[in-house]
Amino acid sequence: MRTRFISFLVVAALLTLSPPRLRAQSDTSLKLGTSSQAAAAHFRAGVTDMQNISFESASAHFRMAVDADPNFGLARVLWAAGAPLPADRLSQELDRGVADAMAHGSSNEVLLARAYRASALGKADSAKTFFTSAAQAMPNDRLLAISTPGGAFAGDAKFFRDAASRYPDYALVYNNLAYAEWFAGNRDAALAAAKRQAELIPTAPNAHDTYAELLQWNGDFTDATAHYKRAASLTPRYPEAYAGLAEVEALQGHYDQARAYLNQAIANAWDPAEKVSYMRQIAGTYAMEGTSSDALLKALDAAAAEAKAAGDLRQAAIIYSQIAGVHAALGHSDVAHQFVQTATTTAPTAPWNVHYFAGVTHGMLKHWAPAQAELAKLKASTGAPPARVAALEGYLLTQQGKPADALTVLMAADTTDAIVINRIAEAHAALGHPDEAAKWYNRINSNYAVSLLDFTNVNARRRARLAVAKKQ
Numbered sequence: 001m002r003t004r005f006i007s008f009l010v011v012a013a014l015l016t017l018s019p020p021r022l023r024a025q026s027d028t029s030l031k032l033g034t035s036s037q038a039a040a041a042h043f044r045a046g047v048t049d050m051q052n053i054s055f056e057s058a059s060a061h062f063r064m065a066v067d068a069d070p071n072f073g074l075a076r077v078l079w080a081a082g083a084p085l086p087a088d089r090l091s092q093e094l095d096r097g098v099a100d101a102m103a104h105g106s107s108n109e110v111l112l113a114r115a116y117r118a119s120a121l122g123k124a125d126s127a128k129t130f131f132t133s134a135a136q137a138m139p140n141d142r143l144l145a146i147s148t149p150g151g152a153f154a155g156d157a158k159f160f161r162d163a164a165s166r167y168p169d170y171a172l173v174y175n176n177l178a179y180a181e182w183f184a185g186n187r188d189a190a191l192a193a194a195k196r197q198a199e200l201i202p203t204a205p206n207a208h209d210t211y212a213e214l215l216q217w218n219g220d221f222t223d224a225t226a227h228y229k230r231a232a233s234l235t236p237r238y239p240e241a242y243a244g245l246a247e248v249e250a251l252q253g254h255y256d257q258a259r260a261y262l263n264q265a266i267a268n269a270w271d272p273a274e275k276v277s278y279m280r281q282i283a284g285t286y287a288m289e290g291t292s293s294d295a296l297l298k299a300l301d302a303a304a305a306e307a308k309a310a311g312d313l314r315q316a317a318i319i320y321s322q323i324a325g326v327h328a329a330l331g332h333s334d335v336a337h338q339f340v341q342t343a344t345t346t347a348p349t350a351p352w353n354v355h356y357f358a359g360v361t362h363g364m365l366k367h368w369a370p371a372q373a374e375l376a377k378l379k380a381s382t383g384a385p386p387a388r389v390a391a392l393e394g395y396l397l398t399q400q401g402k403p404a405d406a407l408t409v410l411m412a413a414d415t416t417d418a419i420v421i422n423r424i425a426e427a428h429a430a431l432g433h434p435d436e437a438a439k440w441y442n443r444i445n446s447n448y449a450v451s452l453l454d455f456t457n458v459n460a461r462r463r464a465r466l467a468v469a470k471k472q
Contacts, residue, residue, distance in 0.1 A: 030112070030138065032074075033105025039069035046078065049236060051143075051172060052204035056270035057236030059083055073101030077113045081120040084273045084312075094120055108137050142167045146176075157184040164193070171200035175210050182214060190214055198227070205231040205238035212244055217449045221248050232264075239268040243281060247450050255289045258452075272310035277453055279303035280319065284452035290462040297326055308346075317346040321357035322455050328364040336361050352381035352388070357455075359392045363399050371396055387417040391456070394423040403430035418444055422460035425467065434471065441467050 032040050046061030062079035065072055076097035080090055094117040101113035115130030135144040146163045160177035167173055174197035182190035194211040201207050212227035225248055231241035242265035249258040262282045269275040283299035286292060300323045307316035324339035340361055343354045359374035375392055378384050390413030397406035406427040413420050425440035444464035451457045 030108050031106045032072075033101060033109045034065075034069045034072040034075070036069040036072070039065040039072050039075065042068060043072070043075050046075075052201060053172070053175060053206035053210075054204070054236050054238065055082055056274070060270070071100045071104050073097045073099065073103070073105050074109045074113050074116075076100060077116045077120075081116045084271055086311075090120065108134065111137060142170055143172065146170075146173060157181050157186065157189075169200065171197045171204070171207065174200065175207070178210060178214060182217065187218060191218065203234055205234040205236070205241060207231075208234070209238060209241050209244060212241070216244065216248055216251075219448055221252060224248055237268045237270075239265040239270070239274065239278070242268065243278065243452070246281065246285070247452060250285055250288055250452060251448055251450055255285045258285045262452075272306070273312050273315065276303055276307045276310060276312055276315050279306055280315070280455075281452035283319075283322075284455065284458045287455060288450075288452070288458035288462050290466070293326060293330055297323065300326070313347040314351050317343045318351055318353045318357075320346060321354040321361070324361045325357050325364070325455075328361040333365050336365065350377075352378055352384035355381055356384070356388050356392055360395065363392075363396050366399070368396070368400065387414040387420050388456070390414075391417070391419045391423050394420075394427060398423065398427050398430050401430075403427040407431075418447065418454075418460040419456040422463055425464065429467070438468060438471055 032043060034040055034043070042061045042065040046058040046065065049055070049058035049061060059079055059082035062075050062082070065075035066079055069075070074097065077094055080093035080097060083090075083093075085093065098110070098113045098117050101110045105113070111130055111134045115127050115134060118124075118126035118130060131144065135141065138144060146160070146167070157177070157180040160173060160180050163170075163173045164177055174193045178190045178194035178197065180190075181187075181193055191211075191214055194207075194214045198207040198211045208227040208231040212224045212231060215221075215224035215227065225245060228241045228244040228248065231238050232245070242261045246258040246261040246265070249255070249261065259282050262278050262285070265278040265281075266275050269278060279299070280303045283296060283303055286296035286299055300319055304316050304319040304323065307313070307319060320339050320343035324336045324343060327336040327339060340358045343358065344350050347354075355374045355378040359371050359378060362368070362371035362374060375389075375396060378392060379389055390409050394406040394410040394413075397403070397409065404427075407424065410420055410424045410427065415421065415424065421440050421443050425437045425444075428434075428437040428440065441464040444461055445468060450461065
């Protein structure tokens, strides 16, 4: 699934995979820095998957290219940029890839290797500089033309409309245009763009997945299901299509079927981290369903154990903090505190999510001092979304009998975010505004962009559903 606006794609049209007409226009196409036919073949297969937005398969091909030629620098950089590597290993592989490109590759290959290293390390300004230089060195490349200005895929709907006019047969433009139109509020245009992408590359799984996702968001579950199933049937394997099918089923209250699809996603996962994410989504179905705390805790426990076994301590820490919240909701104060402590100490640095869920946990137990301490840590955390900060602060204010103050905080946040909407509704309910609360709850219930991986999203949906049912 899903919105794939990342710079990982920029190399995809720079190779001899370009149509002959475009190749003939310029002698600036990228020359591969390997003499191994096997390495070149796997690299080109990876590039094809990149243009079709099948990144996991692309990464696998780049890995095989490196295995065939360990000195193929750009292949190493692209593999490392897309692989689930710890930070120290990522830096080592990227540095070696750039060094190998400098020793064995062309000047254009070095430019791209440096660009991808910068991008993978989060150095956006450096990445933009290198990508801009690459675009100037290879002026006939259409992917560089649509991705370099403003950073890769940072254009708005108008930007991608113009790109579609210039490159009407280039499928990737329509993937980005579809999402840009949707977020601009142009649903019909978004669906038309997604449909066009599927028409241009009908054998690419992501094209059908994108179309299915927008159909789902539009409430057309029947057609969404058909395109998700189409995506799941194509190669390379595309486990996200099963996750999409699970979302459609969960939205219709078919939780057992949703879990069945997620088990298929697990069976087709590309790596342990992806498997853990689908296990977390199974837990999400139980949270959204809200019928069995035991089943929810069992699912979370299984996901945490799998994450820890895979060495993915960040995901494990997040899951432990979610387990703490479930125990707090059940009134298990001592157990909740134990899991907060476990979550805080599992990863070398606690992710922002841990502070969010720890704050909610303490708030449910009415332990205000530690709750405020977690709010302060959340505000100071790198990468903490402002909507989550506002949601936690608003929740704590409402729980402490200050719903009017909570509304001041929440209404200044992203009021399209499900958990923010949920907390706004709760604040109105606490103020004795049942009709206004119902309006906000209905915004959640009528929004079909569910994320089963987002524990706040599924819990907000359960609370909204129950609140509306209670009022009726």
